[in-house]
Amino acid sequence: MRIKDFAVERYFAKYEFTAKYLLSSSDCDGYGMDYVLGLASDSEKQLWENLKLGYTETVGSEFLRVAIKQHYETIQLDEILVASPGEANFILMNVLLNAGDHVVCMAPMYQSLYQVAKDIGCNISYWQPKIEQGRWYYNPSDLKSLIQDNTKLIIVNFPHNPTGFSPSVDEFKYIIELAQQRGIAIFSDEMYRFLNHGCSALPSASDLYENAISLWGTAKTFGLAGLRLGWLTSKNKQLLRRVESFKDYLSICSSAPSEVLGTIALNHMESFVEPNLAKIKDNISNFQQFHQRNFELFDFPKPVSGSTAFVKLNIKESSMEFAERLVMDTGIMILPSELFEYGTSHIRIGFGRKNMPEVLNLLESYLK
Known part of the structure; x- marks a missing residue:
């Protein structure tokens, strides 16, 4: 059986372990042994x-x-x-x-x-x-x-x-x-x-x-x-x-x-789920505040579950072009919607990482 390359995973393979910041991860920070x-x-x-x-x-x-x-x-x-x-x-x-x-x-x-x-x-x-x-x-x-x-x-x-x-x-x-x-x-x-x-x-x-x-x-x-x-x-x-x-x-x-x-x-289970949920909720709140300060740049349909959101960029370049420029200039990796075969104007945001406030501060400085 011949199968098409897995676009999201190939993109992660390219940047996940070299980019300094991951803003699109769907998992939460890993727990230690x-x-x-x-x-x-x-x-x-x-x-x-x-x-x-x-x-x-x-x-x-x-x-x-x-x-x-x-x-x-x-x-x-x-x-x-x-x-x-x-x-x-x-x-x-x-x-x-x-x-x-x-x-x-x-x-x-x-x-x-x-x-x-x-x-x-x-x-x-x-x-x-x-x-x-x-x-x-x-x-x-x-x-x-x-x-x-x-x-x-x-x-x-x-x-x-x-x-x-x-x-x-x-x-x-x-x-x-x-x-x-x-x-x-x-x-x-x-x-x-x-x-x-x-x-x-x-x-x-x-x-x-x-x-x-x-x-x-x-x-x-x-x-x-x-x-x-x-x-x-x-x-x-x-x-x-x-x-x-x-x-x-x-x-x-x-x-x-x-x-x-x-x-x-x-x-x-509660010892894993409760801290993960608390982190996700805090980061959604952080991202909402980030959106309020930069509302002209993207739309933010707030998620009701899970650890990700899919936001629409209101910019002239494609989401792939923006993602490539962002990771090269700042070390912030995001997933563009081209990898989901869903147009050229959305990106995935992940809320499961503790360092999200730091990443948003860096992103906001870059966007200005």
């Missing part, structure tokens, strides 16, 4: 101290799946499959879809959520947002109009990267019903789960619909991207077994240390 292990219970410390660097179960070690299960309403241990998030997405698309299938996906979107389907040969319709009352909004009625007789999969991502949109609980249930009435599978990317700061947290799609597959992990919610740990949950056990078999050709199993550290995080 001492912080994670300092939260561990006696039994969790034993897991860590007795750790052997051998293979783990393909589906994920039982102690990890027990820790995952507590954050769902109906999901059982055999309805959980552990994998790196990108790997899980790649495998799912390959076992679920065939050339000619119709897929509905949000736009703009993290590229892997549609690119794999596209390169398999699927036909894709994009659910586009509008600005309503100063915020990004995806109207479920627009989604309904995109569904065709041969629609095989609907792909959603809430909280949404990059816009920060989340539907109401009732709207989310309506989206589920649209798929359920037609027997369409839903792939629900829930990587930013519980990072809600202006709306209610949503239930997992996998708890609401037997043909929904949900993806979650430690990178965004927990600020533990370095664990490379994620999981799929679904009532569709047959589909999960197909994903498991495909995984034998890729990672086979997860990292043993990551499974223990991930278990500690899941068992002490």
